Amino acid sequence: MVTLTHYIVLSAVLFGLGAIGFAVRRNAIILFMSIELMLNAVNLSLVAFSRYRAELNGQVMVLFIYAVAAAEVAVGLAILISLFRHVREVDVTRFNILKW
Numbered sequence: 001m002v003t004l005t006h007y008i009v010l011s012a013v014l015f016g017l018g019a020i021g022f023a024v025r026r027n028a029i030i031l032f033m034s035i036e037l038m039l040n041a042v043n044l045s046l047v048a049f050s051r052y053r054a055e056l057n058g059q060v061m062v063l064f065i066y067a068v069a070a071a072e073v074a075v076g077l078a079i080l081i082s083l084f085r086h087v088r089e090v091d092v093t094r095f096n097i098l099k100w
Contacts, residue, residue, distance in 0.1 A: 007048035014041035028090040039069050
């Protein structure tokens with residue numbers, strides 16, 4: 001039987017992997033994927049707590065997080081495509097075009 005602890009441990013592992021990916025990698029696409037992994041880890045814990053407490057508040061929050069994540073991906077990928085057309089790479093350490 002899968003308990004709440006299993007979900008929380010899985011959520012912590014996913015969040016940790018996302019945090020490590022965000023801290024270590026410099027590729028912008030992988031940074032976006034790491035952010036999505038961390039958001040999904042939070043979603044998993046919210047749904048697990050919501051189901052454990054038999055309330056719908058956590059699941060409603062997950063819908064809001066998905067909406068914010070979709071907007072983040074749309075704006076972020078648009079910026080990345082624009083930068084890629086100018087610089088021809090996705091390494092975030094070389095993006096100094098946004099600095100004044």
